[in-house]
Amino acid sequence: MAKKTTTINEDKIIVENKVVNTSSIVSKVWAFCNTLRDDGVGYGDYLEQLTYLLFLKMADEYTHPPHNRKMPIPVAYNWQTLTNKTGDELEVHYNHLLRELAKEKGILGQIFTKSQNKITDPAKLYKLIALINAEQWVLMGVKDKGDIYEGLLEKNAEDTKSGAGQYFTPRPLIKAMVECLRPQPMKTIADPACGTGGFFLAAYDWMTDEKNLSLDKGQKQFLKFNTFFGNEIVASTRRLALMNLFLHNIGDIDSEQVLISPNDSLISASETRYDYILANPPFGKKSSMTFTNEDGEQEKEDLTYNRQDFWVTTSNKQLNFVQHIKSMLKTTGQAAVVLPDNVLFEGGAGETIRKKLLETTDLHTILRLPTGIFYANGVKANVLFFDGKPASKDPWTKEIWVYDYRTNVHHTLKKNPLKLEDLRDFITAYNPQNRHKRNETFSEANPEGRWRKFTYEEIIARDKTSLDITWLKDKSLADLDNLPDPDELAEDIVENLETGLESFRAIIASLNASKG
């Protein structure tokens, strides 16, 4: 407990010492990243090494005045041991250090799990160490060092070859979802597929913004140590998440409590129920795992999760996440989840799950997202907002409000990326302060209105209880008097073809799975 109090005080130190010039550091970090890229070290690899080294450097800083904290890092592998070596000696020691620290407990071991040195040139490694060594990181503003890291994560996501972007939720979307939920102090927030921790950061930022909340000491303490719980099965991504949270002042360098579990969250029911769930489960429909068979060949097997608490057994990963998220939500909890269209229209298991979701939760809002905002191609996604409810005979969902931010909306990752401003109209319509008081913008007089209410009866009468609802006229299809630009149309065509491809790929996967 005493330790944690110190940390709170340190926040003040950081604020007071804001004279540190961070912009030069940012540019140095970036410049070095570019140097390494010329050597074939990608953003992902660079980030990974940066994570190890930054962690050790900051731990080292904490052992000195004014902190004088005792850190759990073995002396033989602390920061100092890296700064007095060069060449082969440095490389050998660094490799050894990575392996050994992976065996440690708590956040330390988590950060170094499956760690590997990806910088093969010891001279470059030496330079990177020197670069980090020259700065006082702990003194740097939380926002600055956090932003450096988030910036690198985003760059990494853009690096399409690595595939890292597949799971990267656009930050403006995350912020909008948090603004709608308005997470309150002393409550828990979970993300069962947390990636690099984007939702946690956005929630943290929102809650520590004095325009929104003013937190007392206990509430700040709770926010830092007891609010966030995530799962991330990919070791390297989990490491990035932990570092990202830590640099943003969530959790602590020497805390033993693990904020992010390495377990597959779908395997078993969560022991805890949470107040808020914010998530964007990974895209790609199938749950599968690769294993080596008796003949030493790689085989892929379908994963169906035999969960007693699930409404229906399916190998559709997205549908399983919906069921899981429902199961981990408190009866007073709120969820906002990014899900692809197939969850809205898919027959069979999908239909059962939609019906159950409407009955057992209050599924009150659907935000239809445009294409061109995700790093994965051909993905059409939505945000589903639903509230947990106690058991009841009557369905909890009374009406669903749909906001169509897709029809005639054009975003591209580079030329016209999604901004928080683009979602401002939705947030206003959502009315976060009191979501029970809302006004439709759609009406017979205004058929172009994007915000429309549907009753439970209307929804349940739809074929397969499909929630894939559109009413706006697509200008790229009909309006010859008002022709869109050819390049805009060409992009629409590409998107439709990509979406079509995804559908047919999903069918192939589903048919292959049933060969048994």
Added chain:
Amino acid sequence: MDKEQRKNQLPADWKWERLGDIANYLNGRAFKPTEWELIGKPIIRIQNLNNPDAKYNYTRNEFEKKYEVKKGDLLFAWSASLGAYIWKGEDAWLNQHIFKVVPNEGVDKLYLYYLLEEIVHVLYTQAHGSGMVHVTKGKFEGTHIPLPSLSIQQAVVSKIEELFSELDKGIESLRAAQQQLKVYRQSILKWAFEGKLTNDRVEEGSVPNGWRKLSLKELTIVISDGDHQPPPKSKSGIPFITISNVDKHSNKINFSETFFVSNEYYETLKEHRKPAKGDILYTVTGSFGIPILIDYDKEFCFQRHIGLIRPKDSANQKWLYYVLQSPEIWDQAKATATGTAQKTVSLNSIRNFQVPFCSIEEQYRIVQAIESRLSVADKLEETITQSLQQAESLKQSILKKAFEGKLI
């Protein structure tokens, strides 16, 4: 594959039953036209099942309960056009040539529905092309079908619906892309003749430097139409084109099914009624506004419902052909067309079409720019059309697999 083989390849716990033994098939009633009314309960006829826009007949009379159809009932049309349907409308009466299918206990209605869908396909294949298929009740009820336990039936249905919903979505995306390609075509032409494909910056509402508007007659040697006299038809000789030989999707003449006129008649025609390489034909009556590029040497003549446009040297033939396809010219054609049933654009209005004109070099560059884009669009459209057909086959092949017990 014969029946015995199909039966033997089924999973061990699947039974091989007759359609007649798993459900009751209640034929609809032969309603008389005198019983039809404009109000009351709708009468479901086959056209109401396979065409959502077909009109219903109604009746206020009451009939036997077995003719009554409720929402969710399984129907099977067994004459003329075969097909299984789940009724989604209000309470109604059933006309003859349609069965109301009432499954026995232990038989899932949707399982039977998809099964009938598959059988229909097989029956059609066996009927060799002729659209009219008629199934006798005896033959129908004697058809052997695979039947697993109720829980497996339900699992099969669930899997089919999962796959079909995804498939329908895929088809919907392809259709949307197909539709957008048509708009894309128009959009490219619009841009081309606003100068946007060949000039860097064109302010909205203005034309690029050196561009001006001309009437079509200033760009042409002659604008005429075909012979107004009925042509003396002959068994062979020179092809004579009517508007029905024009394919409006490809803007091409289909020479395979044309009339012929004699050489002697052709020779008597004036030069401006004989299409030559370099001319553009333009339909003027009925489906008006379709330009056809004559970029080949071939002797033929045409009906008066088609116009002939012979460009001057200052107008590139292909350029003019694309101009005539552009939304700008189409709007002018629409605005000046007269008549009600058979709309006609007069030669005079064609002569006065206002055309955006630029140098012959730029015309050539415009043609290049248009064609490089449209060729890609054409190829893509072809691919999509083919994919859509394959998607239909995929549906059938999924059903086949399902009833071989291989889907789950």
